[in-house]
Amino acid sequence: MNQGAGKGANVSGLPVSRRLQQKEAKRAALVDAALKVFSRVGFAAAKMDDVAEEAGVSKGTVYLYFDSKERLFEAMVRDKMAPALDEAVESFTVSDSSATERLRQHLRSLYARMLDGDRRQIMRLIMAEGPNFPHLAAFYHQRILSHGQGLIRSIISQGVASGEFRKMEGHGLARNIAAGAIVAAIWKLVFDHLQPIELDSYLETHVDLVLNGLRA
Amino acid sequence: MNQGAGKGANVSGLPVSRRLQQKEAKRAALVDAALKVFSRVGFAAAKMDDVAEEAGVSKGTVYLYFDSKERLFEAMVRDKMAPALDEAVESFTVSDSSATERLRQHLRSLYARMLDGDRRQIMRLIMAEGPNFPHLAAFYHQRILSHGQGLIRSIISQGVASGEFRKMEGHGLARNIAAGAIVAAIWKLVFDHLQPIELDSYLETHVDLVLNGLRA
């Protein structure tokens, strides 16, 4: 009767011990706490004690879940970024709209996703600490940036095929189109108190500029 | 005969002691060393010993020139950013070219200035450490970003007046136009090894997109 069968069985019939659920919940709490602390002060200045306190546990407990500060940082980035990929793909269900309309929609959803509080903090952390965490930079590039460029490129291809957009030859068109959103996200974290970004208006300017720039 | 006249006098006739010259040179060397070390590892992880070694002096000497690690960091940002302002203004001598041509030129010069090795490192540091150094973020915003937006806006006004550009209403047009360059600078530092930016081509794409986007 070990393995907690009985009250440990969940709807799917698989035995999931109360222990494991709690462990998972605590791990998530620690990741949340880590995000807060790392966002506030950066990797090097963050204290494991503060992460522990933020999560309502003692420092020793943090080390039951993560081997080291670096591992905690990495786990945080991975955990918090995983949903972004799913969202991007989900929001991208191929529709039969025009490329113009799809690009407009895509940029709106990009802003919504990037300007999410957690996400832009992580983006800033990647830029700040990326050179010290090469595999995290690679992970972020592969899972988010590379994928995101692919989506934009596919819309552009459609638009070129349909005659809505002109064919542009140079490199980096997708990055160029996404740049406005990236800058908005960072700006909001670093300079917003000095010169606020009015996001809706900024977004519309961006969409307007890009769509006109691409028009055939 | 005090004040070191004679061999202490320089071409302008003003007495400049050997001491002061050397002191100024050493200060500059320390700022250079600081830039290297801070760029490599960020503010918190940088060691004053490393800065000293990089400059070829002992740690104590660093403290003869700068009161603290923070002050050194601030001095570095200020010293290294001062020339950027002058350059921007210089490169902006009002010409009688069309707004289209002026914007093209301006973007090229913006890329050239931003992608300067030192400068993009500092931009990255500001983004990474800005929230912890509010007055530095303010300094950077005022001296670089705000000013830069003004230059772009003035070209756009000319273009609207001359009928080259359409009038765009939303906020943040100047930021949007500069965004491509900002992203390029950061990309080159963090992701270039994963997906290189071919700068000339990227720049031309950007110019092309923006000019078409603005066209009346």
Next chain:
DNA sequence: AAAAAATGACTGACCAGTCAGTTATTTCTT
């Protein structure tokens, strides 16, 4: 009662900042 989870005092490495002492440069004296 046994096992698992959590604790927090502790250790050892690290590093910003100091300062008593050393070296280099300039000024004064003869």
Next chain:
DNA sequence: AAGAAATAACTGACTGGTCAGTCATTTTTT
């Protein structure tokens, strides 16, 4: 001009505090 005295620049061992990571003990769960 040559040495003596004064001043400025520099050094690096040291201190005090901090913090990642450990582990013997306590608490909670089963």
